[in-house]
Amino acid sequence: MSILSETLITKRKRLIGELVKGKKIGAQLQTLLKNNGSVSAEDLAVKILRSFTETLSVLSSNETSQIYGDGGDTGASACSEESEKKPARVKDRRGCYKRRRTSDSRKTVSPTKEDGYAWRKYGQKNILNTEYPRCYYRCTYKYEGCKATKQVQRIKEDPILYQTTYFDHHTCTDAMRASQIYVDSDPVESLNLLSFESKFPSNQDHPSRSMIKISSSAKEEPKQDTQSDMSDIKSSLEDSSLWQEIVPMEQKSSVSALVWDPKTRSYDHHDQEVVSSLNSCTSNSMHELDMEGINQWCDVENIHFD
DNA sequence: TTCATTTGACCGTG
DNA sequence: CACGGTCAAATGAA
Incomplete structure (x- = not known):
């Protein structure tokens, strides 16, 4: 192995390690x-988690084992209707599937199962030679056409960490993101839309049930030391794209949010205070945030693969 | 009542 | 035939 590739591997390991750390912090923040x-601040945390998840997926994709080769279509698929070896069990089609290929899977290692997406557990199996069961999740919006699935398993050597394997991509994200702030696309216009981590698909006229909650983010007595903590974070992240997403929200005292009203069956505009999305963090647990980790996470930006 | 999770059955793959 | 992925009835939670 050449020195160059060794350096690359070291850098990548460090990068992944730091992203894992950052994701953990995001989970704590959430x-x-x-x-x-x-709500708005929580949504930021969700975005952070998603960002880390996607990044880790991309970085880890090359390490995916290709057990079943890379030809043909990917993912599990249901048996065709005509494959009926046992006519007596036509109705019960449990386990009727084709074993999925893993060529399109992305593996990540994370201290949390949370990744910002809405998942629904559909199975759990004890896997040979593993201490912990493997859990199977599919996207909550499966019936809206999203085929994303994931498998989560605690790592035997390090039970604190979860290894997550993602299959297929979320097709529901466009629908979900339609109601989210898009600072990266249009910083000005996006301020007019407050994200509420929409739980309903876009092809419905309205949410099946209201997941939107508005609550005052202003705290009566914000602690001074906490605010200085947040200033540290801000200065640490000033040059990062993450912070650039947060800053525009602080510059506005309020934004107009579209909120579904089940009574009028229409969307109404509501003003929502967002200026204190970060300043309102007063919990003592804030001190548990790994500041060193955040600073190191910023350093990761300086790593170049050449 | 609705929705999510649990859990054992089922069955394709190697 | 063993293993692993999925289904769906049963159960639990809100």
């Missing part, structure tokens, strides 16, 4: 913000 009832 938990923290949930407790504070700050």
Whole structure:
């Protein structure tokens, strides 16, 4: 093995390691913000988690084992109607499938199962020579056409970590993102849409049930030391694209959000305070955030693969 | 009542 | 035939 490739591997390992760390911090932040009832800030955390998940997927994709080769279509598929060896069990089609190919899978290692997407568990299996069961998840929006699935398994050597294998891609994200802030596409216009992590597909006229909750993000007595903590984070991330996504939200005191009203069966505009999305974090658990990790995460941006 | 999870059955693949 | 992926009835939670 050449020195160059060894360096590349080292850098990549470090990069993945730091992304894992950053994702963990994002998960902590999400938990923290949930407790504070700050919807817009929580959504930021969701976006962070998604970003990390996608990045890890891309970085890890080359390491995917190709057990079944790389030809043909990917993913599991149901048996055709005509494959009926046992007519008596036509109705019960459990287990009737074709074993999936893994050529299109992406593996990630994360301290949390959370990745910002809505998953529904559909199975669990004890796998040979593994200490922990493997859990099978499909996208919540499967019936809207999203074929994304994932398998989650705790790592035997490091039970704190979960190895997640993703299959297929989310086709539901466009629908979900339609109601989310898009700072990267149009920083000005996106301010007029507040993300609520929409739980309904776009091809419906309205959400099947309201997942939107508005709560005041302003706290009466924000702690000074916490605010200084956030200033540290801000200065650490000033040059990062992540922070560039956060900053425009702070510059506005309020945004107009589209909120589904089940009574009028229409979307109404609501003003929502967002200026304190970060400043409102007052929990002591904020101090548990790994500041060193965040700074190192920023350093990762300086790594170049050449 | 609705929706999510659990769990054992089922069956294709190697 | 063993293993692993999926289904769907049963069960639990909200």
